[in-house]
Amino acid sequence: xxxxxxxxxxxxxxxxxxxxxxxxxxxxxxxxxxxxxxxxxxxxxxxxxxxxxxxxxxxxxxxxxxxxxxxxxxxxxxxxxxxxxxxxxxxxxxxxxxxxxxxxxxxxxxxxxxxxxxxxxxxxxxxxxxxxxxxxxxxxxxxxxxxxxxxxxxxxxxxxxxxxxxxxxxxxxxxxxxxxxxxxxxxxxxxxxxxxxxxxxxxxxxxxxxxxxxxxxxxxxxxxxxxxxxxxxxxxxxxxxxxxxxxxxxxxxxxxxxxxxxxxxxxxxxxxxx
Amino acid sequence: xxxxxxxxxxxxxxxxxxxxxxxxxxxxxxxxxxxxxxxxxxxxxxxxxxxxxxxxxxxxxxxxxxxxxxxxxxxxxxxxxxxxxxxxxxxxxxxxxxxxxxxxxxxxxxxxxxxxxxxxxxxxxxxxxxxxxxxxxxxxxxxxxxxxxxxxxxxxxxxxxxxxxxxxxxxxxxxxxxxxxxxxxxxxxxxxxxxxxxxxxxxxxxxxxxxxxxxxxxxxxxxxxxxxxxxxxxxxxxxxxxxxxxxxxxxxxxxxxxxxxxxx
Numbered sequence: 001x002x003x004x005x006x007x008x009x010x011x012x013x014x015x016x017x018x019x020x021x022x023x024x025x026x027x028x029x030x031x032x033x034x035x036x037x038x039x040x041x042x043x044x045x046x047x048x049x050x051x052x053x054x055x056x057x058x059x060x061x062x063x064x065x066x067x068x069x070x071x072x073x074x075x076x077x078x079x080x081x082x083x084x085x086x087x088x089x090x091x092x093x094x095x096x097x098x099x100x101x102x103x104x105x106x107x108x109x110x111x112x113x114x115x116x117x118x119x120x121x122x123x124x125x126x127x128x129x130x131x132x133x134x135x136x137x138x139x140x141x142x143x144x145x146x147x148x149x150x151x152x153x154x155x156x157x158x159x160x161x162x163x164x165x166x167x168x169x170x171x172x173x174x175x176x177x178x179x180x181x182x183x184x185x186x187x188x189x190x191x192x193x194x195x196x197x198x199x200x201x202x203x204x205x206x207x208x209x210x211x212x213x214x215x216x217x218x219x220x221x222x223x224x225x226x227x228x229x230x231x232x233x234x235x236x237x238x239x240x241x242x243x244x245x246x247x248x249x250x251x252x253x254x255x256x257x258x259x260x261x262x263x264x265x266x267x268x269x270x271x272x273x274x
Numbered sequence: 275x276x277x278x279x280x281x282x283x284x285x286x287x288x289x290x291x292x293x294x295x296x297x298x299x300x301x302x303x304x305x306x307x308x309x310x311x312x313x314x315x316x317x318x319x320x321x322x323x324x325x326x327x328x329x330x331x332x333x334x335x336x337x338x339x340x341x342x343x344x345x346x347x348x349x350x351x352x353x354x355x356x357x358x359x360x361x362x363x364x365x366x367x368x369x370x371x372x373x374x375x376x377x378x379x380x381x382x383x384x385x386x387x388x389x390x391x392x393x394x395x396x397x398x399x400x401x402x403x404x405x406x407x408x409x410x411x412x413x414x415x416x417x418x419x420x421x422x423x424x425x426x427x428x429x430x431x432x433x434x435x436x437x438x439x440x441x442x443x444x445x446x447x448x449x450x451x452x453x454x455x456x457x458x459x460x461x462x463x464x465x466x467x468x469x470x471x472x473x474x475x476x477x478x479x480x481x482x483x484x485x486x487x488x489x490x491x492x493x494x495x496x497x498x499x500x501x502x503x504x505x506x507x508x509x510x511x512x513x514x515x516x517x518x519x520x521x522x523x524x525x526x527x528x529x530x531x532x533x534x535x536x537x538x
Contacts (some may be wrong), residue, residue, distance in 0.1 A: 174356075177332055178332060
Protein backbone atom coordinates (compact mmCIF):
# COMPACT_ATOMS: atom_id res chain seq x y z
CA UNK A 1 0.00 0.00 0.00
CA UNK A 2 1.38 3.36 -0.97
CA UNK A 3 -0.08 5.16 2.06
CA UNK A 4 1.27 2.87 4.74
CA UNK A 5 4.70 2.31 3.24
CA UNK A 6 5.97 5.36 1.36
CA UNK A 7 8.98 4.59 -0.82
CA UNK A 8 12.02 6.81 -1.17
CA UNK A 9 9.99 9.34 -3.11
CA UNK A 10 9.97 13.01 -2.13
CA UNK A 11 7.48 14.31 0.42
CA UNK A 12 5.38 16.12 -2.16
CA UNK A 13 4.80 12.88 -4.12
CA UNK A 14 3.72 11.09 -0.96
CA UNK A 15 1.26 13.85 -0.17
CA UNK A 16 -0.19 13.69 -3.68
CA UNK A 17 -0.56 9.93 -3.40
CA UNK A 18 -2.38 10.30 -0.11
CA UNK A 19 -4.74 12.83 -1.64
CA UNK A 20 -5.37 10.50 -4.60
CA UNK A 21 -6.07 7.64 -2.18
CA UNK A 22 -8.60 9.67 -0.22
CA UNK A 23 -10.24 10.89 -3.43
CA UNK A 24 -10.50 7.33 -4.77
CA UNK A 25 -12.03 6.08 -1.56
CA UNK A 26 -14.70 8.77 -1.23
CA UNK A 27 -15.39 8.98 -4.96
CA UNK A 28 -18.16 6.33 -5.20
CA UNK A 29 -20.13 7.78 -2.28
CA UNK A 30 -19.68 11.26 -3.75
CA UNK A 31 -21.02 10.14 -7.14
CA UNK A 32 -24.13 8.70 -5.51
CA UNK A 33 -24.75 11.87 -3.51
CA UNK A 34 -24.25 14.04 -6.57
CA UNK A 35 -26.72 11.99 -8.56
CA UNK A 36 -29.36 12.25 -5.81
CA UNK A 37 -28.90 15.98 -5.34
CA UNK A 38 -28.97 16.71 -9.09
CA UNK A 39 -32.12 14.66 -9.70
CA UNK A 40 -33.92 16.23 -6.71
CA UNK A 41 -32.96 19.76 -7.79
CA UNK A 42 -34.05 19.04 -11.36
CA UNK A 43 -37.34 17.59 -10.10
CA UNK A 44 -37.99 20.58 -7.83
CA UNK A 45 -37.09 23.03 -10.62
CA UNK A 46 -39.32 21.38 -13.22
CA UNK A 47 -42.32 21.21 -10.86
CA UNK A 48 -41.91 24.92 -10.03
CA UNK A 49 -41.21 25.94 -13.62
CA UNK A 50 -44.34 24.29 -15.05
CA UNK A 51 -46.40 24.92 -11.92
CA UNK A 52 -47.40 21.24 -11.59
CA UNK A 53 -50.19 20.73 -9.01
CA UNK A 54 -49.17 18.70 -5.91
CA UNK A 55 -52.04 16.20 -6.48
CA UNK A 56 -50.52 15.35 -9.88
CA UNK A 57 -46.82 15.34 -9.08
CA UNK A 58 -45.50 16.83 -5.82
CA UNK A 59 -42.15 18.57 -5.54
CA UNK A 60 -39.45 17.07 -3.29
CA UNK A 61 -39.94 19.93 -0.84
CA UNK A 62 -43.63 19.07 -0.49
CA UNK A 63 -42.78 15.40 0.00
CA UNK A 64 -40.24 16.25 2.69
CA UNK A 65 -42.74 18.49 4.48
CA UNK A 66 -45.34 15.71 4.39
CA UNK A 67 -42.78 13.21 5.68
CA UNK A 68 -41.85 15.48 8.56
CA UNK A 69 -45.49 16.11 9.50
CA UNK A 70 -46.29 12.39 9.36
CA UNK A 71 -43.32 11.45 11.51
CA UNK A 72 -43.80 14.28 14.01
CA UNK A 73 -47.50 13.49 14.52
CA UNK A 74 -46.58 9.87 15.29
CA UNK A 75 -48.92 8.48 12.60
CA UNK A 76 -46.10 7.20 10.43
CA UNK A 77 -44.19 5.81 13.38
CA UNK A 78 -47.20 3.79 14.53
CA UNK A 79 -47.83 2.53 10.98
CA UNK A 80 -44.17 1.66 10.61
CA UNK A 81 -44.38 -0.34 13.83
CA UNK A 82 -47.31 -2.37 12.50
CA UNK A 83 -45.73 -3.06 9.10
CA UNK A 84 -42.34 -3.86 10.60
CA UNK A 85 -43.96 -6.32 13.03
CA UNK A 86 -45.71 -8.01 10.10
CA UNK A 87 -42.48 -8.19 8.10
CA UNK A 88 -40.24 -9.44 10.90
CA UNK A 89 -42.58 -11.99 12.48
CA UNK A 90 -43.67 -13.25 9.05
CA UNK A 91 -40.07 -13.51 7.84
CA UNK A 92 -38.98 -15.37 10.99
CA UNK A 93 -41.89 -17.84 10.82
CA UNK A 94 -41.49 -18.35 7.06
CA UNK A 95 -37.71 -18.79 7.25
CA UNK A 96 -37.96 -21.30 10.09
CA UNK A 97 -40.59 -23.26 8.17
CA UNK A 98 -38.39 -23.12 5.05
CA UNK A 99 -35.38 -24.40 7.02
CA UNK A 100 -37.34 -27.25 8.60
CA UNK A 101 -38.90 -28.33 5.29
CA UNK A 102 -35.50 -28.19 3.57
CA UNK A 103 -33.84 -30.36 6.22
CA UNK A 104 -36.74 -32.83 6.11
CA UNK A 105 -36.66 -33.02 2.31
CA UNK A 106 -32.91 -33.52 2.15
CA UNK A 107 -32.91 -36.08 4.97
CA UNK A 108 -35.67 -38.33 3.66
CA UNK A 109 -36.46 -39.39 0.12
CA UNK A 110 -39.99 -40.27 1.19
CA UNK A 111 -40.63 -36.80 2.63
CA UNK A 112 -39.07 -35.31 -0.49
CA UNK A 113 -41.40 -37.23 -2.80
CA UNK A 114 -44.46 -36.43 -0.67
CA UNK A 115 -43.73 -32.71 -0.26
CA UNK A 116 -42.26 -31.87 -3.64
CA UNK A 117 -45.48 -31.62 -5.71
CA UNK A 118 -47.09 -29.44 -3.03
CA UNK A 119 -44.09 -27.20 -2.76
CA UNK A 120 -43.89 -26.65 -6.51
CA UNK A 121 -47.65 -26.26 -6.77
CA UNK A 122 -47.98 -23.68 -4.01
CA UNK A 123 -44.86 -21.85 -5.12
CA UNK A 124 -46.18 -21.27 -8.62
CA UNK A 125 -49.32 -19.55 -7.28
CA UNK A 126 -48.65 -15.80 -6.87
CA UNK A 127 -48.97 -14.93 -3.19
CA UNK A 128 -51.00 -11.84 -4.17
CA UNK A 129 -53.67 -14.20 -5.40
CA UNK A 130 -53.79 -16.01 -2.04
CA UNK A 131 -53.97 -12.77 -0.04
CA UNK A 132 -57.79 -12.32 -0.23
CA UNK A 133 -58.18 -15.90 1.00
CA UNK A 134 -55.98 -15.20 4.03
CA UNK A 135 -58.19 -12.22 4.79
CA UNK A 136 -61.29 -14.42 4.79
CA UNK A 137 -59.62 -16.92 7.09
CA UNK A 138 -57.66 -14.69 9.43
CA UNK A 139 -59.41 -11.32 9.27
CA UNK A 140 -58.24 -7.72 8.84
CA UNK A 141 -55.81 -7.84 11.76
CA UNK A 142 -52.10 -8.45 11.71
CA UNK A 143 -52.37 -12.27 11.51
CA UNK A 144 -53.39 -12.45 7.85
CA UNK A 145 -50.45 -10.21 6.86
CA UNK A 146 -47.99 -12.22 8.93
CA UNK A 147 -49.17 -15.36 7.18
CA UNK A 148 -48.84 -13.86 3.69
CA UNK A 149 -45.33 -12.67 4.54
CA UNK A 150 -44.43 -16.09 5.98
CA UNK A 151 -45.66 -17.91 2.88
CA UNK A 152 -43.66 -15.56 0.66
CA UNK A 153 -40.47 -15.75 2.73
CA UNK A 154 -40.54 -19.52 3.07
CA UNK A 155 -39.72 -20.53 -0.48
CA UNK A 156 -36.46 -18.70 -1.18
CA UNK A 157 -35.10 -19.90 2.18
CA UNK A 158 -36.23 -23.47 1.54
CA UNK A 159 -34.90 -23.70 -2.03
CA UNK A 160 -31.52 -22.18 -1.11
CA UNK A 161 -31.18 -24.35 2.00
CA UNK A 162 -31.84 -27.48 -0.05
CA UNK A 163 -29.11 -26.62 -2.54
CA UNK A 164 -26.77 -25.68 0.32
CA UNK A 165 -27.31 -28.95 2.17
CA UNK A 166 -26.75 -30.89 -1.05
CA UNK A 167 -23.59 -28.95 -1.93
CA UNK A 168 -21.57 -30.23 1.04
CA UNK A 169 -18.13 -31.50 0.09
CA UNK A 170 -18.17 -35.27 -0.15
CA UNK A 171 -14.96 -35.68 1.86
CA UNK A 172 -16.35 -33.63 4.75
CA UNK A 173 -19.20 -36.11 5.03
CA UNK A 174 -16.78 -39.06 4.64
CA UNK A 175 -14.74 -37.60 7.52
CA UNK A 176 -17.72 -37.78 9.88
CA UNK A 177 -18.70 -41.23 8.60
CA UNK A 178 -15.17 -42.55 9.11
CA UNK A 179 -15.46 -41.41 12.74
CA UNK A 180 -18.66 -43.46 13.17
CA UNK A 181 -20.75 -40.28 13.03
CA UNK A 182 -24.49 -40.63 12.51
CA UNK A 183 -26.79 -38.72 10.17
CA UNK A 184 -27.67 -36.14 12.82
CA UNK A 185 -23.99 -35.41 13.43
CA UNK A 186 -23.33 -35.02 9.71
CA UNK A 187 -26.24 -32.59 9.50
CA UNK A 188 -25.30 -30.63 12.60
CA UNK A 189 -21.52 -30.50 12.29
CA UNK A 190 -21.04 -30.36 8.52
CA UNK A 191 -24.10 -29.91 6.31
CA UNK A 192 -25.84 -27.05 8.13
CA UNK A 193 -22.73 -24.92 8.73
CA UNK A 194 -21.61 -25.54 5.14
CA UNK A 195 -25.05 -24.47 3.91
CA UNK A 196 -25.01 -21.17 5.85
CA UNK A 197 -23.87 -19.01 2.90
CA UNK A 198 -26.69 -20.51 0.81
CA UNK A 199 -29.19 -20.04 3.65
CA UNK A 200 -28.22 -16.38 3.89
CA UNK A 201 -28.65 -15.93 0.14
CA UNK A 202 -32.20 -17.21 0.70
CA UNK A 203 -32.72 -14.94 3.72
CA UNK A 204 -31.57 -11.90 1.74
CA UNK A 205 -34.16 -12.61 -0.94
CA UNK A 206 -36.77 -13.43 1.70
CA UNK A 207 -36.43 -10.14 3.58
CA UNK A 208 -36.89 -8.08 0.40
CA UNK A 209 -39.91 -10.14 -0.67
CA UNK A 210 -41.30 -9.89 2.87
CA UNK A 211 -41.59 -6.09 2.54
CA UNK A 212 -43.51 -6.49 -0.73
CA UNK A 213 -45.75 -9.19 0.75
CA UNK A 214 -46.64 -7.09 3.81
CA UNK A 215 -47.66 -4.12 1.64
CA UNK A 216 -49.65 -6.37 -0.72
CA UNK A 217 -51.43 -7.84 2.30
CA UNK A 218 -52.25 -4.38 3.62
CA UNK A 219 -53.53 -3.30 0.22
CA UNK A 220 -55.93 -6.22 0.10
CA UNK A 221 -57.34 -5.37 3.50
CA UNK A 222 -55.99 -3.83 6.69
CA UNK A 223 -56.75 -1.34 9.44
CA UNK A 224 -53.21 -0.09 9.98
CA UNK A 225 -49.72 -0.07 8.48
CA UNK A 226 -47.75 1.77 5.79
CA UNK A 227 -49.65 0.08 2.96
CA UNK A 228 -52.95 1.07 4.56
CA UNK A 229 -51.79 4.71 4.84
CA UNK A 230 -50.63 4.70 1.19
CA UNK A 231 -54.09 3.59 0.06
CA UNK A 232 -55.75 6.24 2.27
CA UNK A 233 -53.50 9.00 0.97
CA UNK A 234 -54.07 7.82 -2.59
CA UNK A 235 -57.86 8.00 -2.20
CA UNK A 236 -57.50 11.52 -0.77
CA UNK A 237 -55.25 12.48 -3.72
CA UNK A 238 -52.65 13.46 -1.09
CA UNK A 239 -49.73 12.64 -3.37
CA UNK A 240 -47.04 14.27 -1.18
CA UNK A 241 -48.11 11.80 1.54
CA UNK A 242 -47.97 8.88 -0.93
CA UNK A 243 -44.47 9.87 -1.98
CA UNK A 244 -43.30 10.34 1.60
CA UNK A 245 -44.67 6.92 2.56
CA UNK A 246 -42.94 5.36 -0.45
CA UNK A 247 -39.69 7.01 0.64
CA UNK A 248 -40.17 5.58 4.11
CA UNK A 249 -40.86 2.14 2.67
CA UNK A 250 -37.79 2.27 0.42
CA UNK A 251 -35.60 3.26 3.35
CA UNK A 252 -37.03 0.44 5.44
CA UNK A 253 -36.29 -2.10 2.68
CA UNK A 254 -32.72 -0.89 2.27
CA UNK A 255 -32.09 -0.94 6.03
CA UNK A 256 -33.50 -4.48 6.42
CA UNK A 257 -31.40 -5.71 3.51
CA UNK A 258 -28.24 -4.04 4.85
CA UNK A 259 -28.94 -5.45 8.31
CA UNK A 260 -29.26 -8.95 6.89
CA UNK A 261 -25.99 -8.56 5.01
CA UNK A 262 -24.26 -7.42 8.19
CA UNK A 263 -25.52 -10.50 10.05
CA UNK A 264 -24.33 -12.67 7.17
CA UNK A 265 -20.90 -11.04 7.26
CA UNK A 266 -20.56 -11.92 10.94
CA UNK A 267 -22.01 -15.43 10.81
CA UNK A 268 -20.29 -16.53 7.58
CA UNK A 269 -17.00 -14.75 8.36
CA UNK A 270 -15.06 -17.72 6.98
CA UNK A 271 -16.74 -17.44 3.60
CA UNK A 272 -15.32 -14.01 2.73
CA UNK A 273 -11.93 -15.12 1.53
CA UNK A 274 -12.74 -18.42 -0.14
CA UNK B 275 -0.17 -61.75 17.77
CA UNK B 276 -2.75 -60.44 15.32
CA UNK B 277 -1.71 -57.90 12.70
CA UNK B 278 -2.84 -54.35 13.26
CA UNK B 279 -4.47 -54.39 9.84
CA UNK B 280 -5.05 -57.41 7.69
CA UNK B 281 -6.52 -57.94 4.24
CA UNK B 282 -7.10 -61.55 3.25
CA UNK B 283 -8.19 -62.30 -0.30
CA UNK B 284 -10.15 -59.07 -0.50
CA UNK B 285 -11.94 -58.22 -3.72
CA UNK B 286 -14.10 -55.26 -4.63
CA UNK B 287 -16.23 -55.29 -7.74
CA UNK B 288 -18.32 -52.31 -8.78
CA UNK B 289 -21.55 -53.36 -10.44
CA UNK B 290 -23.78 -50.88 -12.13
CA UNK B 291 -26.84 -51.64 -14.22
CA UNK B 292 -26.25 -52.00 -17.95
CA UNK B 293 -22.47 -52.14 -17.66
CA UNK B 294 -20.06 -55.00 -17.20
CA UNK B 295 -18.77 -55.25 -13.61
CA UNK B 296 -15.45 -53.50 -12.88
CA UNK B 297 -12.86 -55.15 -10.66
CA UNK B 298 -11.44 -52.30 -8.55
CA UNK B 299 -9.43 -54.61 -6.33
CA UNK B 300 -8.83 -58.34 -6.84
CA UNK B 301 -7.64 -60.90 -4.27
CA UNK B 302 -5.58 -58.53 -2.13
CA UNK B 303 -3.77 -60.08 0.81
CA UNK B 304 -1.73 -57.81 3.03
CA UNK B 305 -0.84 -57.90 6.71
CA UNK B 306 0.44 -54.75 8.39
CA UNK B 307 2.19 -55.16 11.73
CA UNK B 308 1.64 -53.01 14.75
CA UNK B 309 3.58 -49.75 14.40
CA UNK B 310 4.62 -50.52 10.83
CA UNK B 311 4.71 -47.81 8.16
CA UNK B 312 3.54 -49.28 4.86
CA UNK B 313 3.41 -47.34 1.61
CA UNK B 314 1.11 -48.47 -1.19
CA UNK B 315 2.40 -47.35 -4.58
CA UNK B 316 0.63 -47.74 -7.88
CA UNK B 317 -0.61 -45.99 -11.01
CA UNK B 318 -3.83 -44.02 -10.81
CA UNK B 319 -6.88 -46.24 -10.98
CA UNK B 320 -5.15 -49.20 -9.35
CA UNK B 321 -7.60 -49.29 -6.47
CA UNK B 322 -5.28 -47.79 -3.83
CA UNK B 323 -7.97 -45.45 -2.60
CA UNK B 324 -10.56 -48.24 -2.73
CA UNK B 325 -8.29 -50.20 -0.42
CA UNK B 326 -8.38 -47.39 2.13
CA UNK B 327 -12.15 -46.96 1.83
CA UNK B 328 -12.52 -50.68 2.52
CA UNK B 329 -10.29 -50.45 5.60
CA UNK B 330 -12.26 -47.41 6.78
CA UNK B 331 -15.49 -49.36 6.49
CA UNK B 332 -16.93 -46.77 4.10
CA UNK B 333 -17.03 -49.28 1.25
CA UNK B 334 -18.39 -52.83 1.43
CA UNK B 335 -16.07 -55.51 0.09
CA UNK B 336 -17.33 -58.02 -2.46
CA UNK B 337 -15.26 -60.85 -1.05
CA UNK B 338 -12.58 -61.69 1.52
CA UNK B 339 -11.77 -60.67 5.08
CA UNK B 340 -10.60 -57.29 6.44
CA UNK B 341 -9.52 -57.16 10.06
CA UNK B 342 -8.24 -54.40 12.29
CA UNK B 343 -6.77 -55.63 15.57
CA UNK B 344 -8.21 -59.07 14.84
CA UNK B 345 -11.79 -57.83 14.47
CA UNK B 346 -13.73 -57.79 11.21
CA UNK B 347 -14.27 -54.37 9.66
CA UNK B 348 -17.92 -54.06 8.69
CA UNK B 349 -18.48 -50.41 9.41
CA UNK B 350 -16.30 -47.45 10.44
CA UNK B 351 -14.39 -47.88 13.70
CA UNK B 352 -13.38 -45.22 16.23
CA UNK B 353 -9.77 -46.45 16.42
CA UNK B 354 -8.90 -45.54 12.83
CA UNK B 355 -7.68 -42.14 11.67
CA UNK B 356 -7.82 -40.87 8.12
CA UNK B 357 -5.99 -38.14 6.18
CA UNK B 358 -7.39 -37.18 2.80
CA UNK B 359 -5.67 -35.77 -0.28
CA UNK B 360 -7.03 -32.31 0.55
CA UNK B 361 -6.95 -31.19 4.20
CA UNK B 362 -10.80 -31.30 4.46
CA UNK B 363 -10.81 -28.76 7.28
CA UNK B 364 -14.06 -27.17 8.34
CA UNK B 365 -13.60 -23.45 7.54
CA UNK B 366 -15.94 -22.27 10.32
CA UNK B 367 -13.81 -23.95 13.01
CA UNK B 368 -10.50 -22.70 14.36
CA UNK B 369 -7.40 -24.89 14.05
CA UNK B 370 -7.90 -26.22 17.58
CA UNK B 371 -11.62 -26.82 17.01
CA UNK B 372 -10.81 -28.64 13.77
CA UNK B 373 -8.31 -30.85 15.54
CA UNK B 374 -10.90 -31.55 18.25
CA UNK B 375 -13.52 -32.51 15.67
CA UNK B 376 -13.06 -36.30 16.13
CA UNK B 377 -13.41 -35.81 19.89
CA UNK B 378 -16.72 -34.00 19.31
CA UNK B 379 -18.06 -36.72 17.02
CA UNK B 380 -16.87 -39.55 19.29
CA UNK B 381 -17.96 -37.72 22.48
CA UNK B 382 -14.51 -38.05 24.06
CA UNK B 383 -13.69 -36.28 27.33
CA UNK B 384 -12.99 -32.68 26.34
CA UNK B 385 -10.15 -31.90 28.71
CA UNK B 386 -8.00 -34.88 27.81
CA UNK B 387 -8.65 -34.38 24.09
CA UNK B 388 -7.65 -30.72 24.34
CA UNK B 389 -4.42 -31.66 26.09
CA UNK B 390 -3.61 -34.24 23.42
CA UNK B 391 -4.53 -31.78 20.66
CA UNK B 392 -2.28 -29.09 22.09
CA UNK B 393 0.63 -31.54 22.39
CA UNK B 394 0.14 -32.78 18.82
CA UNK B 395 -0.13 -29.25 17.42
CA UNK B 396 3.15 -28.40 19.12
CA UNK B 397 4.70 -31.58 17.72
CA UNK B 398 3.58 -30.56 14.23
CA UNK B 399 5.05 -27.08 14.67
CA UNK B 400 1.65 -25.40 14.85
CA UNK B 401 2.02 -23.86 18.30
CA UNK B 402 0.45 -20.41 18.40
CA UNK B 403 -1.90 -21.18 15.51
CA UNK B 404 -4.61 -22.80 17.66
CA UNK B 405 -7.03 -19.89 17.37
CA UNK B 406 -6.42 -19.19 13.66
CA UNK B 407 -8.91 -20.16 10.99
CA UNK B 408 -7.97 -22.48 8.10
CA UNK B 409 -8.07 -19.66 5.52
CA UNK B 410 -5.28 -17.94 7.46
CA UNK B 411 -2.91 -20.92 6.94
CA UNK B 412 -0.81 -22.06 3.98
CA UNK B 413 -1.62 -25.31 2.17
CA UNK B 414 1.16 -27.21 3.95
CA UNK B 415 0.03 -25.98 7.37
CA UNK B 416 -3.56 -26.92 6.59
CA UNK B 417 -2.49 -30.46 5.73
CA UNK B 418 -0.49 -30.64 8.97
CA UNK B 419 -3.70 -29.73 10.83
CA UNK B 420 -5.39 -32.54 8.89
CA UNK B 421 -2.74 -35.01 10.09
CA UNK B 422 -2.95 -33.82 13.69
CA UNK B 423 -6.73 -34.16 13.55
CA UNK B 424 -6.37 -37.78 12.40
CA UNK B 425 -4.23 -38.51 15.45
CA UNK B 426 -6.15 -36.69 18.17
CA UNK B 427 -8.39 -39.61 19.18
CA UNK B 428 -5.29 -41.80 19.44
CA UNK B 429 -6.22 -44.28 16.69
CA UNK B 430 -4.44 -47.61 16.30
CA UNK B 431 -4.25 -47.31 12.54
CA UNK B 432 -3.69 -44.19 10.44
CA UNK B 433 -4.81 -44.34 6.82
CA UNK B 434 -3.42 -41.68 4.49
CA UNK B 435 -4.73 -41.19 0.96
CA UNK B 436 -2.06 -39.30 -1.04
CA UNK B 437 -1.91 -36.70 1.72
CA UNK B 438 0.76 -34.54 0.07
CA UNK B 439 -0.38 -34.82 -3.55
CA UNK B 440 -1.86 -31.33 -3.61
CA UNK B 441 1.30 -29.63 -2.28
CA UNK B 442 4.24 -28.20 -4.23
CA UNK B 443 7.45 -30.23 -4.41
CA UNK B 444 9.39 -28.37 -1.69
CA UNK B 445 6.51 -28.31 0.78
CA UNK B 446 5.97 -31.95 0.00
CA UNK B 447 9.52 -32.90 1.04
CA UNK B 448 9.30 -30.87 4.21
CA UNK B 449 5.95 -32.46 5.04
CA UNK B 450 7.33 -35.98 4.49
CA UNK B 451 10.08 -35.35 7.03
CA UNK B 452 7.51 -33.80 9.37
CA UNK B 453 5.34 -36.91 9.10
CA UNK B 454 8.33 -39.15 9.82
CA UNK B 455 9.08 -37.11 12.93
CA UNK B 456 5.46 -37.33 14.15
CA UNK B 457 5.38 -41.04 13.38
CA UNK B 458 8.61 -41.65 15.29
CA UNK B 459 7.14 -39.81 18.28
CA UNK B 460 3.76 -41.52 18.22
CA UNK B 461 4.44 -44.87 16.47
CA UNK B 462 1.11 -45.45 14.79
CA UNK B 463 0.47 -48.16 12.25
CA UNK B 464 0.34 -46.24 8.99
CA UNK B 465 -0.90 -47.19 5.54
CA UNK B 466 0.22 -44.45 3.21
CA UNK B 467 -1.14 -44.43 -0.34
CA UNK B 468 0.90 -42.50 -2.89
CA UNK B 469 1.95 -42.49 -6.53
CA UNK B 470 5.25 -40.85 -5.64
CA UNK B 471 8.10 -43.37 -5.46
CA UNK B 472 10.58 -41.14 -3.58
CA UNK B 473 8.00 -40.36 -0.95
CA UNK B 474 7.39 -44.08 -0.40
CA UNK B 475 11.11 -44.91 -0.20
CA UNK B 476 11.77 -42.02 2.18
CA UNK B 477 8.95 -42.85 4.59
CA UNK B 478 8.01 -46.51 4.57
CA UNK B 479 9.29 -49.64 6.29
CA UNK B 480 7.62 -51.62 3.54
CA UNK B 481 6.51 -50.72 0.06
CA UNK B 482 3.62 -52.52 -1.61
CA UNK B 483 3.38 -52.07 -5.39
CA UNK B 484 0.00 -52.41 -7.08
CA UNK B 485 -1.02 -52.84 -10.70
CA UNK B 486 -4.13 -51.34 -12.23
CA UNK B 487 -7.36 -52.88 -13.53
CA UNK B 488 -7.78 -55.05 -11.65
CA UNK B 489 -5.91 -53.69 -8.64
CA UNK B 490 -3.55 -56.42 -7.46
CA UNK B 491 -0.39 -56.51 -5.35
CA UNK B 492 2.57 -57.26 -7.62
CA UNK B 493 5.46 -56.62 -5.24
CA UNK B 494 6.11 -56.28 -1.52
CA UNK B 495 9.52 -54.73 -0.76
CA UNK B 496 11.20 -54.18 2.61
CA UNK B 497 12.99 -50.93 3.42
CA UNK B 498 14.93 -51.56 6.62
CA UNK B 499 17.14 -48.43 6.39
CA UNK B 500 17.64 -46.71 9.74
CA UNK B 501 15.74 -43.60 10.85
CA UNK B 502 15.47 -40.71 10.93
CA UNK B 503 16.04 -40.47 7.19
CA UNK B 504 16.57 -37.12 5.52
CA UNK B 505 16.27 -35.99 1.92
CA UNK B 506 19.92 -37.00 1.24
CA UNK B 507 18.89 -40.57 2.06
CA UNK B 508 17.16 -40.71 -1.32
CA UNK B 509 20.46 -40.28 -3.19
CA UNK B 510 22.18 -43.13 -1.34
CA UNK B 511 22.79 -46.30 -3.40
CA UNK B 512 20.37 -48.40 -1.33
CA UNK B 513 17.49 -45.97 -1.76
CA UNK B 514 18.27 -45.50 -5.46
CA UNK B 515 18.27 -49.28 -6.01
CA UNK B 516 14.96 -49.62 -4.17
CA UNK B 517 13.42 -46.82 -6.22
CA UNK B 518 14.66 -48.51 -9.38
CA UNK B 519 13.09 -51.78 -8.33
CA UNK B 520 9.74 -50.12 -7.65
CA UNK B 521 9.87 -48.32 -10.99
CA UNK B 522 10.61 -51.58 -12.78
CA UNK B 523 7.58 -53.26 -11.22
CA UNK B 524 5.38 -50.32 -12.11
CA UNK B 525 6.63 -50.29 -15.71
CA UNK B 526 5.93 -53.98 -16.07
CA UNK B 527 2.45 -53.49 -14.59
CA UNK B 528 1.85 -50.67 -17.01
CA UNK B 529 3.01 -52.81 -19.94
CA UNK B 530 0.56 -55.56 -18.97
CA UNK B 531 -2.22 -53.05 -18.71
CA UNK B 532 -1.57 -51.17 -21.98
CA UNK B 533 0.80 -53.18 -24.17
CA UNK B 534 0.53 -50.74 -27.08
CA UNK B 535 1.83 -47.73 -25.17
CA UNK B 536 4.59 -49.12 -23.01
CA UNK B 537 6.84 -50.51 -25.76
CA UNK B 538 8.76 -47.26 -26.09
